[in-house]
Amino acid sequence: MKARDLGKMAVPVGVVGIVLLLVVPLPAWLLDLLIVVNIVGSLVILLTTMYVQRPLDFSVFPSLLLIATLFRLGLNVASTRLVLRDGYAGEVIGAFGHFVVGGSLIIGLVIFLILVVIQFVVITNGAGRVAEVGARFTLDAMPGKQMAIDADLNSGLITEDQARQRRADVAAEADFYGAMDGGSKFVKGDAIAGIIITIINLVGGIAIGLLQRGMPISEAVETYSLLTIGDGLVTQIPALLLSVSTGLIVTRATAESDLGTSASKQLGQSRTSLVIAGSAAVALALLPGMPKLPFVLTGAVLLFAAQRMKSNEAKAAKEVLLDAAIATVGPAADTPEKLIEEMRVSALEILLAPDLVDLVSGSDDDLLARIRGLRRKIALDLGIVVPPVRTRDSVELPSATYVLRISGVEVARGEVPPGRVLALGDDLGSLPGTEVHEPVFGLPGKWVPAEMRFAAEMTGATVVDRVSVLITHLSSVIAENADRLLSREDVRVLTEGVKQVNPAVVDELVPSLLTLGEVQRVLQRLLSEQVPIRDLGRIYEALTLRAKVSTDAEGLVEAARGTLAPAITAQHAREGVLRVMTLDPVLEQALLEGLRPGDQGTQILLDPNRLEAMLRSFAGLRTTVENQGSTGVLVCAPALRPALRSLISMHHGEAPVLSYSEVTGSGVKIEAVGVVRDVEAIAA
Template sequence: MTGKKITQLAVPVGVVGIVMMLVVPLPAGMLDFLIVINITLALVVLLTSMYVKRPLDFSVFPSMLLVLTLFRLGLNVASTRLVLRDGYAGEVINAFGNFVIGGSLIIGLVIFLILVVIQFVVITNGAGRVAEVGARFTLDAMPGKQMAIDADLNSGLIDEDEARRRRAEIAAEADFYGAMDGGSKFVKGDAIAGIIITIINLLGGFGVGMLTMGMSAGESLERFSLLTIGDGLVTQIPALLMAVSTGLIVTRATASEDMGSAASNQLTQSRTALLIAGSTAIALALVPGLPKLPFILVGVVLVVVGQRISAKDKAEAAAEEVDPAAAVTAPAADTPEALIEQMRVHALEILLAPDLVDLVGTGSDQDLLARVRGLRRKVAMELGIVVPPVRTRDSVDLPRSTYVVRIAGVEVGRGEAPSGRVLALGDNLDGVGGTPVVEPVFGLPGKWVPSELRHAAEMVGATVVDRVSVLITHLGAIIEANAPRLLSREDVRVLTEGVKQVNPSVVDELIPAMMSLGEVQRVLQGLLAERVAIRDLPRILEGLTLRAKVSTDVEGLVEAARQSLGPALAAPYAQDGVLRVVTLDPTLEQHLVEAIRPADGGAQLLLDPARADRVLGTLRSIVASAEASGREAVLVCAPALRAALRRTVVLALPNLPVLSYSEVTGAGLEIETVGVVSDAAALAA
């Protein structure tokens, strides 16, 4: 049998053996062996709880707590049977009793009672309370943690696999603290059971000694008191170790090092505290009547440690100092190249107020540059465009806590990210102190609350977002809305060169024989304006090749590109394989087709304003009703009407997708109609 199979069978066989131990008498030698195993296991659990870096690294602890508690109770039953039957329960119990009593029964009973009080009143109650509070706080904080993961995922900082791993870790953490809340009750019940069993052993043994074994009252009391105290100790000491382990586990915060290293680093982080404590200990040695040597020895050790920390800090500060000669920078060159570089207008730029420069750091709330890189990757994977490098710099002209996003030197977005605060989004924030604000992307009401009140905001059900996530979410929305402006002709060249490496024929046939790079750029910008991803560029170019043989009209080319993408346009809006659509009444649709007129910016609908308001109002109410029921709908119409209708609909419903019948039917989705738009006046006409 392999070692893996042995470890798999160890716990089940052990639990069955414990149950058998409750009913089958054990010889004294076997009991000694099991008591040693019990004490050793408790010691191993205690040391493991001290050396784990995170509570979740010892996730089996709640189950082990139950098994070891049952093991101790089984030993209690087996030892009680031997004590009352034979007046002897093995060498271990006898040795513990003699060692603790030390010739005095009163001293032994007092020490035993003190151990019981320490475990039951102090450690067990404290660990139980901490476990209960930890479980409640962990469960209350889960929504906020989940939203933080979603924010990181949406900003592109993490991928789906990392997000899935973090969500699983949060669920495991909640399960662990919930199990610890219940597991702490085992420790408390074990302490109570130990006290009751001890009383039973003492009274029962006294009676058995006098009535069955013919002992005198003094002999019976002395003999069975020794056995009772020894039995209590060999079970109470492991129980005490397990109670301490429980307390250590539930009071540990998530850290990157074990408890010993963390305690050493944190206790020695302040030289002033050590020097004051050492000086105080030395001063106490001068008080008459107090022993001088212990106070002087401890005080000198603390002062020496404090002085070593001071020397270490000075060395680190000296290493970080910058050579003044090296800090002097040469004056800026006045060459034409340098001036051209300074004049250059950056495609995408973030301006930060001076107090927001700390966002460009390495902490969880200071990783702006890393998050921007992740956002660029996310946009590339979703839209198919390469976002230009984002220039980040500070500006003394901005108000405090303000950031500005510019595209081609023009401000397109502005927001706030106050230092030392987090954004809490929710409806129940009246009791949480902070500055009211409206979230810039979704328009949700919220508050910028101090970081110290983060947990208080999570407790009232708010979603808490850090400053960098707010800025990155805002930047992502701006990039998506301005994607056509960000797609330059050079970007189109790079994209087509990439296609040419794997599919050269489609590029050579289209460019430059039929279309120029500028014309391809206008088509791709038209697709991005309707939030259509251009990742499948080879298929788009194939559609343009077929259409360009007939006409190079931009609107027709955009529609041809959409037709080539086909099912990819409708699939993102489907839910569980069902696409919910809003259709037009056939008569109204015919009126709209007849109202199409050519224009410089593409085909337009020439409608009476009152009729247009009625149609858009009906469409708006249908879409709102679908959204209220949790369904996302799209508007479908005839292919000849789609482009012109979208230009009209976008004025009232900018986020409503407008698809043609051919784009919907080719997706292989189940179609569900959620509403039909009609105009009574138009139908009557």
């Protein structure tokens, strides 16, 4: 049988043997052997608790505690049977009854009672209380620890496997302290049982000696009292060892070393305290009547330890200076891997002023938790997986300021003053604070004290907390720069995801017709026009058909837009109505005639005056529609759409431009809101 199989069988066989102890009489020699095993086993458990670095490294302790307690009670029953039946319970109990306590009943009772008081009143009660509080606090802290793990995972500080392991450790820690809370009750009950069994043995033994064996009362008291005290000491010493083990394991905090190393290191961290203590010991030796040698010897040891600490500190300081000098002399320690790691630029980054670190509190609604929710929302809305957002503080930023970076370049910044909330509305004159504008929508507002939140709401203002302001700003930045955030590796991962459900379309498109780089360029252009790419299967089907005719990027984008037309139109429709702005037919024909191919796609060549008049007409019409509380899209011929969209976005920012084919096949109700003309140029 293998050693592993023996380990599997040892505990079940041992538990069955413990049960047999309760009913089967044992010979004295076997009882001696089991008592020695009990004492040595308890000592091994005690030493193991001293050398573990954290309680979870000895997670089997609660179960061992129960088994050891049951084993000890079984030995109590077996020894009681021998004491009452034969007046003899083996050499070990006899040795404890005669040699250890000097054969004196009084001494034996005193030692036994002292051990019981130490175990029951001091160690067991303290360990039980610590275990109870530890279990309660561990359970209360579980949600916060889980959120902290999720925050680290969301920030990219740990991997999925590391997060899974940490969650398992948190659950195991809660189970361990819960088991220890119950296990401490075993120790307390064992102490009570030891006292009761000792009293029963003493009274029962004297009664048997007097009534059954006809002993004189003095002989009966001496014989059975010494045996009972010996039996009690034999069982109370292992019980005391296990009680100490319980106290050590529940009070043991996670450390990087065992108990002895941690204790010596932390007790010796203050040289001054050792000098004072050693000097005090030597001074006590000078008092009249005090023994000189113990105090002088103890003081000398402490002063010697303090002197050794001084030399070690000097040596450590020299090593630090030497390391600093080596680092200053040359970059010998700067390996290529280290430099590459330091040069790596985060795709998304949030810099916080030092007074804003409270936003990352580890709670279930802090900045990191909200970023995780934002990444999920962006994935469902746009169809891209936002890279992990690196969050760190920067002492270079002004107070209450945050900065949003993409690929190491600042793209936006704002302010979220600590202890305040943002009140948005038009009638904020009665509220204290400096007037500001919300960074995304430009709404007027004021940062008011957090305690005035209710007062601000009573004025009709919309109150937003600091984290929401930052997250809204970050969401806007991600949406505006989604094309920059879509890397080639992201495209590969997305393509692999499509291949799992639709392998035929992927195999036909990549790399037979298009490379990953060409697919990335198409997807980036779609994202730059705020077109979601969630439906990658249909996008790839459209690209496959178009790529067989031409791999021109502009044509591929239009093909993809054609298959996504209903979704694009629905994105701009309000309550089933799409409000459209059209081009004057004469102007549209002129724009079509002015189309010219270029390196960046088709361009419009037209008289600058006509173009300027058209752009002013579009801007005025767009403003009119927005003032009516609505939004409008510009529609034009399919061949004209890419060039016209580029022209308008160059002068008026992002503006939706759709083709006739996209609008007519959408199934929504169309409402014309105006015509874009070049009237000024014609009049001129």
